[in-house]
Amino acid sequence: MKNLLITGYKSHELGIFKEKDPGVHYIKKAIEKQLTVLLEEGLEWVIISGQPGVEIWAGEVAVELRDQRFPDLKLAVLTPFLDQEANWNEARQEQYHELLAQADFVESISNKPYFSPKQLAAKNGFLVQKTDGMLILYDEDTPGTPRFYLEPARRRQEKDPAYEVLYITPSDLELIYQDEQDAKGEFWE
Numbered sequence: 001m002k003n004l005l006i007t008g009y010k011s012h013e014l015g016i017f018k019e020k021d022p023g024v025h026y027i028k029k030a031i032e033k034q035l036t037v038l039l040e041e042g043l044e045w046v047i048i049s050g051q052p053g054v055e056i057w058a059g060e061v062a063v064e065l066r067d068q069r070f071p072d073l074k075l076a077v078l079t080p081f082l083d084q085e086a087n088w089n090e091a092r093q094e095q096y097h098e099l100l101a102q103a104d105f106v107e108s109i110s111n112k113p114y115f116s117p118k119q120l121a122a123k124n125g126f127l128v129q130k131t132d133g134m135l136i137l138y139d140e141d142t143p144g145t146p147r148f149y150l151e152p153a154r155r156r157q158e159k160d161p162a163y164e165v166l167y168i169t170p171s172d173l174e175l176i177y178q179d180e181q182d183a184k185g186e187f188w189e
Contacts, residue, residue: 001038001132003045008054008137013144029176030168031061034135039070047131049123050077052092054137056099063102074104080123081110128152133164
């Protein structure tokens with residue numbers, strides 16, 4: 001796999017409203033764990049659309065991995081439309097602009113500001129078609145917005161079984177939490 005789409009829940013869908021929330025740490029660790037394996041197998045590009053939450057955190061992890069261990073890794077941010085951050089709060093906009101400044105490629109799929117939900121659907125389909133696989137933070141019991149990526153991914157898998165969909169589940173996050181607690185000498189109850 002050379003090109004990987006990463007997506008998942010928006011921060012508010014996870015009940016995360018501050019970047020210092022401990023959940024962000026565990027989500028980033030899970031992304032890092034998956035990316036490290038894929039990078040060792042030849043991954044070249046991480047692609048996100050830059051939405052707040054899992055996508056921004058994945059972009060930050062990709063930049064950290066590129067800067068620390070995998071200098072050939074590239075990050076692409078393909079936004080659904082121009083100025084997607086226009087209505088975000090100042091802190092979120094700043095985080096987004098910092099990430100864009102560190103990305104290797106930034107482009108909007110629609111060269112117009114938001115005017116229709118069809119732009120989001122077009123973005124999802126486009127990104128699935130232009131990647132070799134997808135890493136998604138997802139819980140089948142809590143569908144949320146990631147399902148809009150899963151639908152085109154499953155359609156693609158019907159035609160192209162080589163398209164991989166890799167999951168980070170709540171159980172994966174729980175295991176990372178448990179491993180860190182065990183490493184600190186604390187015990188899981």
